[in-house]
Amino acid sequence: MAVLEDRFGRTFPYLRLSVIEACNFRCSYCLPDGFHARPERPQPLGREEIARLLRGFAEVGLSKLRLTGGEPSLRRDLPEIIASAAAVGGIERIALTTNGTLLDRRVARWREAGLTNLNVSVDALERARFHAITGHDRLDEILRGIELARGLGFAAIKLNAVLLKGLNDDQLPAWLDYLRERDVSLRFIELMRTGDNAAYFQRHHLRAEALEAQLRETGWSLLARAADAGPAREYAHPDYAGRIGIIAPYSKDFCAGCNRLRVTHTGDLRLCLFGNVGIPLRPWLQDDADRDRLVAALRAQLGLKAIGHRLQQGETGMTANLSTIGG
Numbered sequence: 001m002a003v004l005e006d007r008f009g010r011t012f013p014y015l016r017l018s019v020i021e022a023c024n025f026r027c028s029y030c031l032p033d034g035f036h037a038r039p040e041r042p043q044p045l046g047r048e049e050i051a052r053l054l055r056g057f058a059e060v061g062l063s064k065l066r067l068t069g070g071e072p073s074l075r076r077d078l079p080e081i082i083a084s085a086a087a088v089g090g091i092e093r094i095a096l097t098t099n100g101t102l103l104d105r106r107v108a109r110w111r112e113a114g115l116t117n118l119n120v121s122v123d124a125l126e127r128a129r130f131h132a133i134t135g136h137d138r139l140d141e142i143l144r145g146i147e148l149a150r151g152l153g154f155a156a157i158k159l160n161a162v163l164l165k166g167l168n169d170d171q172l173p174a175w176l177d178y179l180r181e182r183d184v185s186l187r188f189i190e191l192m193r194t195g196d197n198a199a200y201f202q203r204h205h206l207r208a209e210a211l212e213a214q215l216r217e218t219g220w221s222l223l224a225r226a227a228d229a230g231p232a233r234e235y236a237h238p239d240y241a242g243r244i245g246i247i248a249p250y251s252k253d254f255c256a257g258c259n260r261l262r263v264t265h266t267g268d269l270r271l272c273l274f275g276n277v278g279i280p281l282r283p284w285l286q287d288d289a290d291r292d293r294l295v296a297a298l299r300a301q302l303g304l305k306a307i308g309h310r311l312q313q314g315e316t317g318m319t320a321n322l323s324t325i326g327g
């Protein structure tokens with residue numbers, strides 16, 4: 001099988017596709033003023049364009065697709081997008097990253113359509129904290145949605161909490177209670193600096209090192225990483241059904257295991273979450289006959305992929321905030 005390989009020998013079986021720019025939340029680290037539509041913006045990719053994109057990527061080894069946003073559940077045709085991805089040969093996992101607001105109403109339908117993996121962002125387990133961070137008092141319904149999802153046979157359910165100094169860095173005991181009986185994976189994500197959040201980053205960024213050391217000292221052990229896995233270092237403990245992961249983008253060698261590419265909701269390829277390089281793929285998504293051109297463009301672009309991000313140097317690339325690219 002043909003694969004996409006870069007200059008550093010990395011292969012890319014994992015595509016993160018943003019299906020919408022809009023979001024209904026205003027997370028303080030991402031979109032503190034909420035999403036504001038601008039009329040001159042191009043329409044997001046339609047279902048046919050998405051299907052052509054996925055068939056092109058599948059020719060060069062796509063096995064894991066993540067749908068993200070903005071808030072992907074706001075897209076009414078999400079079940080149809082999932083179903084058309086499930087019909088593309090070679091895509092073994094179809095994952096969704098969501099803020100969970102429509103989970104309790106829609107997750108069964110997504111699962112029926114072919115969704116295999118679910119990631120839900122839950123920055124705190126205390127209602128008031130959750131409200132303060134996300135701008136919405138909706139923790140209870142999100143937790144209900146997760147319980148519902150747990151009964152639907154997903155291959156994995158993962159929860160994301162961005163680690164924020166002074167805002168949610170005292171939540172470990174509550175999370176441990178939560179994880180004792182629930183077979184979900186909670187990942188603590190180090191806050192990343194973006195174009196928009198410089199001052200916030202200064203106030204709230206916290207390295208996950210101390211937390212990770214605490215886990216190791218209390219009997220959590222590191223698991224091996226699968227080839228198409230995301231960026232988390234995952235830990236398990238014999239007394240807990242759940243797992244804990246750490247996503248530490250500022251740690252040494254974080255990018256050495258990069259296995260993913262991104263496409264924005266308007267069809268722009270992005271070679272890195274914080275990159276400056278990427279081209280519009282939309283011109284090759286209008287006709288099935290352009291598949292070879294699409295694949296050739298992917299291969300040519302991959303030659304430009306850098307070894308890693310330059311966040312340590314203060315460079316955030318084109319990324320104003322993660323909602324514009326899907327994280």
Ligand SMILES: Nc1nc2c(ncn2[C@@H]2O[C@H](COP(=O)(O)OP(=O)(O)OP(=O)(O)O)[C@@H](O)[C@H]2O)c(=O)[nH]1
Pocket residue numbers: 066068095097117119158160189192228229230231232247249258260273322326327
């Ligand atoms: N710096 C960096 N952060 C990433 C990358 N991929 C994911 N993240 C961050 O990790 C967090 C969780 O991402 P998810 O959308 O849940 O996806 P994932 O961690 O790849 O998920 P799994 O494949 O299920 O492990 C988000 O904040 C992402 O922005 C990456 O390539 N680089």
Ligand SMILES: C[S@@+](CC[C@H](N)C(=O)[O-])C[C@H]1O[C@@H](n2cnc3c(N)ncnc32)[C@H](O)[C@@H]1O
Pocket residue numbers: 023029030068069070071072097098099119120121160161162189190191192193194197321322323326327
């Ligand atoms: C951009 S959101 C898109 C999907 C969906 N709206 C959600 O929140 O799950 C994807 C992930 O990026 C994370 N994220 C957003 N901004 C971040 C930042 N500056 N640093 C670290 N993670 C961030 C969110 O917490 C979420 O888990």
Ligand code: SF4
Pocket residue numbers: 231254255257258259260271272273274306307308309
């Ligand atoms: S920051 Fe860029 S190079 Fe590093 S893991 Fe993420 S996408 Fe890959």
Ligand code: SF4
Pocket residue numbers: 023024025026027030031069070071099121322323
């Ligand atoms: S993290 Fe997700 S839910 Fe929160 S504002 Fe960003 S895109 Fe929206």
